[in-house]
Amino acid sequence: MSELRLMKGNEVIAEAAIRCGCDAYFGYPITPQSEVMETLMELRPWETTGMVALQAESEVASINMVYGAASTGKRAMTSSSSPGISLMAEGLSYLAGAELPCLVVNVSRGGPGLGTIQPSQADYFMATKGGGHGDFHLIVLAPSSVQEMHDFVFLAFDLAFKYRNPAMILADGVIGQMMEKVKLLDPRPRRTREEVLRDTGSWAATGKSNRPRNIITSVELDPAKHEKFNQKLQVKYAEMREKEVRYEELLCDDAEYLIAAYGISARIGQKAVELLRAEGVKVGLFRPITLYPFPTVQVAARAKQLKGILCVELSAGQMIEDVRLSVGSSLPVAHFGRNGGVIHSPNEVVEAMRQVFEF
Amino acid sequence: MVAEIIKPENIAYAKSKVLTDAPMHYCPGCSHGTVHKILAEVIEDLGIQDKTIGITPVGCAVLLYSYLDIDWVEAAHGRAPAVATGIKRANPDMHVLAYQGDGDLAAIGTGEIIHACNRGENITVIFINNGIYGMTGGQMAPTTLVGMKTATTPQGRQVDINGYPFKVSEIMAQLPGTSYVTRQAVHTPGAVRQAKKALKKAVEKAYAGKGTSFVEFVATCSSGWKLSPTEANRWMTENMLPFYPLGDLKDN
Missing domain, CATH: 3.40.50.920 (Rossmann fold)
Incomplete structure (x- = not known):
């Protein structure tokens, strides 16, 4: 039975994260999205689903904690707003380069620089064209309602794992702050260790036993091999363009x-x-x-x-x-x-x- | 006669099964290889090969994942403690190990290491301090000694321009989240034996959930220091060790 509630966009990100079986959230406070982490700390998911929620020392640390948890095949996420996402650019590039699935929520505000805490959509370039060095793309979903803030948490994780690629929900300060009616999906359990091994054991760093070691990395010193890897990424992006347009x-x-x-x-x-x-x-x-x-x-x-x-x-x-x-x-x-x-x-x-x- | 000698009960020493056969890329006289070796032996001795996830740094040890037969995650420059936090928090049953050099840990990654240690993350941190950036060609590190010549301090480090060498372990020992902080070296057979003991203790304590274990290795960089391996060991003993004295700084 799905449940109907009146909720803020930011709050629903936290609720949806727990309901979709997210394993770990790492974040750093920034307006206008601080309610995401505040809601998680209020809900204490570690006592129910076992989901980790940790306040990091910076956005740089947050995205690298996400990188670590994602390296082990876990569903990991962070949320921030524009200046914080700028700080995550390096981490996003590493996540894309290591082909790691994760979710990053950007409840964007006006820039450039410290800018304003009011809503903005000026992070489109950063989300879709850049957001880090190298030839890579994030999967970028743009919700236009509180309901979609909820739904896209589920969708973003599904797409991120399908393509082994970081996904971003690009929202704005209005969607994050406004309250609307939202239909919450039934909780789906976090994956067990056996399920994580079944789904991600071919690549994730889960502890080497009875298989060659798994190495999560984006470094390749041989240019010919690295070109081949880049071409593989482009094939993946072409497949997304063909199959995932919404x-x-x-x-x-x-x-x-x-x-x-x-x-x-x-x-x-x-x-x-x-x-x-x-x-x-x-x-x-x-x-x-x-x-x-x-x-x-x-x-x-x-x-x-x-x-x-x-x-x-x-x-x-x-x-x-x-x-x-x-x-x-x-x-x-x-x-x-x-x-x-x-x-x-x-x-x-x-x-x-x-x-x-x-x- | 040979068959007699190689009987299993006569074997006094063997290469650790956790070490791969890949030839190491390090310069002659570099301490990294020896630290890798004792790390592999500790993991084997404790039987935690399948329970260990390592994090490699940006720096000379970036390819460490080629040499130890465990699962590895390569981190961005300075971020290993945050990556380790993410891995450990999401996988509390695993032993998580971050390996970093002095540029990585003590310059660009200062924020991450201080906060990981202050939170008392149950991880083992290995910190290689050779007072120089090896991979990029021998530039000044935070730990470069006063007067020491590097590619970016060709006249020697001057405190009025470059500030003071950074004693990282002393800071980590102050943080309530660390349970074991020690400074070791691998320049003599005795030091290697001692360092292995310390490393084993560090891993055991972190894996047992006692807090962060922080193991500094005062190390040589004969290429960066522009010395022969023998001279580098001597220079380290005469110059680095008086400033970075060996031994346990904290053992709770």
């Missing part, structure tokens, strides 16, 4: 215009679509759910019927680059977004649509 379309069948937005901007965009539809403008909403892999093919297919796309982001325009790469120069693609912690209203989005597309 997106949502709203009122797109007859649309002449599209608002493309993810996370909280998609919620605001949804209201803007309602307002514009009431005026008779044929506009739909395209919401990427996986930011990596980006729904390139799907945006391009929809673009064929359109006169223009407005990308709405709480940034100076980051996702717009993926939209433009998807549709090329076949139609106008414009950006609208407030940033630095300011949130656009549906009316501002409507006004931006009018100005850009002159209707």
Whole structure:
């Protein structure tokens, strides 16, 4: 029986972590996501499921504790906000390079630098294009509701283990702080040692017995071998792009215009679509759910019927680059977004649509 | 006659089964190989090969996972104590062992080692202190002695510019989370025997959940010091050991 509750986005991350059989959480306080760790410490999962929750001395230590636990085949996670994720960039690169599954939640805030504690979507580049040195990608999921904060914890762990790759939930300060109704899934037990050995024994450092030793590493001094390894990673990313794209379309069948937005901007965009539809403008909403892999093919297919796309982001325009790469120069693609912690209203989005597309 | 000599009961010494056959890449006279050897022997003696997960550092010992036949996790520079914490907390039944040099542990990883020791993580930390960055070509380490010439202190370390050599074990011994802190060396047969005993005790205590075991090895780096192996041992005895004296600093 699933359970219905009114919860904050950050709180539900903690609840979902316990329910999905997470083995370990390591984190460091930072606004606007500190409730994740606070909720875990309140719930004391080590007394029930045996899940570890530990406050680390820094985000650098947190991500490396995740690296350690993930090396042993365990479901490990951390959460932070933008400046903290910058500090984790090294660790994320090592996790990707060692092909380790884990979950990192970024409840993002305005930057650059110390910036603001108010919501932002200016970490899109960091999440989807970079976030560390080398040719690698995270699996990036963008929730636009408290329900999806819950659901994506389960999904992120499943995808991370399927591909042996770190996954990120890229949320924003609004989704983290707002309260909504959420349907909690039934708890699934943590995997037993036997199950961990069955699922990850071929690679995880679980203690060498009756098999060659397992070594978790990303170092390879032979360039030819290292190129081969990099090519293997690229094959994995290609498979993700083929199989794991997730997106949502709203009122797109007859649309002449599209608002493309993810996370909280998609919620605001949804209201803007309602307002514009009431005026008779044929506009739909395209919401990427996986930011990596980006729904390139799907945006391009929809673009064929359109006169223009407005990308709405709480940034100076980051996702717009993926939209433009998807549709090329076949139609106008414009950006609208407030940033630095300011949130656009549906009316501002409507006004931006009018100005850009002159209707 | 030969058959008589190689009878099992006559074997006084054999290569540890925990050591692999891979030829070690270390320079002649380097202490790493000897520390690896006694570490392998301790793991074998205690029968914990299948229970041990090791963490290798960034530095000369980065390829340590080639030499000991246990499961290994390669950490980012300085992060081994955090990685060890993650492994141990998620796998409390395992023996977790972090191996680090002085650049890794005492410079870039200072935060991680202090907090892991202060939390009293039940892990064994092996700290190789040769007063220099070996792998990157002999630059100054936090533990470089005053006046010591390195690639980045060609006139010798000067305290007004570079500050003072860092006595890490003394700091770790102050932290309530450590249960055993000792400083050892492997420059003579006697020192090797002594060091092995200390290492065994360290592993036993950490595995038994007594807190963090911290074992420093004052070590040679003949390449970095630009000395022959014999000269390096002598230089270490005359210069390093007076500043970094051997023995237990804490044994709770």
